[in-house]
Amino acid sequence: MAVEIIKVDAKSIFTKTKTPNAKYVVNQYIGCEHGCVYCYAKFMCRWRDYGKWGSWVEAKMNAPELARKYVTGKVVMSSISDPYQPVEKELQLTRRILQDMDKRTELSILTKSNLRLRDVDLLKEFNKIEVGLTINNFEGKMKELFEPHSPNNEERINSLKNLKKDGIKTFAFISPVIPELIDINILISKSRDFVNYYIVEMMNINAAGKEFRKLLKKNYPKSYEILIDKDMFEEFMDVTKNVLIESGVSVPQFVTHYPKFEVVDLCAK
C-alpha cells in the first residue's frame, strides 16, 4: 500500500498527558503505516484530512531539535503512532531524537517493530529507559484481518528477548485483549523470561471504530457478543484478572475502557 508522507514542522514536541504514570507524550509521527484496523489513534483522522488511517503519516521534521529541552517526569513515546514504523528507516526522526534528548529523561518507548534494535547503542545511554513491545495472539487470518502491516508476534517476542539480553528494562503490552481470541497464558509463557512487567489492556470496542466492529461481528461473532454484553464482559474481565494474578507476573496496569475507564494495579492484589 502506498503511504503518503507529509513533512511538517511542529511548535513543540512534549505534550502533557493523562496517560497513567506518565507526564508527557512525544509523537514525532502522527499516523501509522502499520494501519491496525482496531487502532484507537485513528480518531486523528478527524483533524487530519489525508485519507484512511494507515495511508498517511505526518512527520515532524524538527522533532529532534525540539526534544533537546530537558523535562522531568516520565515521557512516553509514542501515543498516536509507532516510533519504529517503516518510514523511520528513511527519516530517522526517532533515532535523532534519542541522539539529541537529554539522557536524564525518563523515557518509555512502545512499538510493534524490531527496527528499534538499530538504536540499542543510544538506548543504553539513557539513565532511566524502558522499551515495550505490544504482543497478542493475532496470527494467520486474524493477523490479516486486524493488523495486516505490523511485524508478527514472534518477531516482537524476539525483540523483547534481545532487549533483555542488552540489559534494557522491558515490558510487554498485551493489547487488545479480545474474548476467545487472546490467550493470556500462552503470551505469558512465551514472554515472561524477557520482561520486567506487563501492561494489559482490554479491548476498547468503541474506540476501535465501526469497520473493526463489523469485521469482528462477521468473523468472530462470539467475541463480539461478549464485548457488547456488560455482564458477559465483566465476567470475562474477572477471569482474565485471575489468570494474571495466578500467573505470578507483575501487572502494574490492567486497563479497562468499558463499562468505565479504569487502571488497576494487579500487583497490589
Ligand code: SF4
Ligand atoms: S502499531 Fe499502534 S499506532 Fe500503529 S496502527 Fe497499530 S495500534 Fe495504531
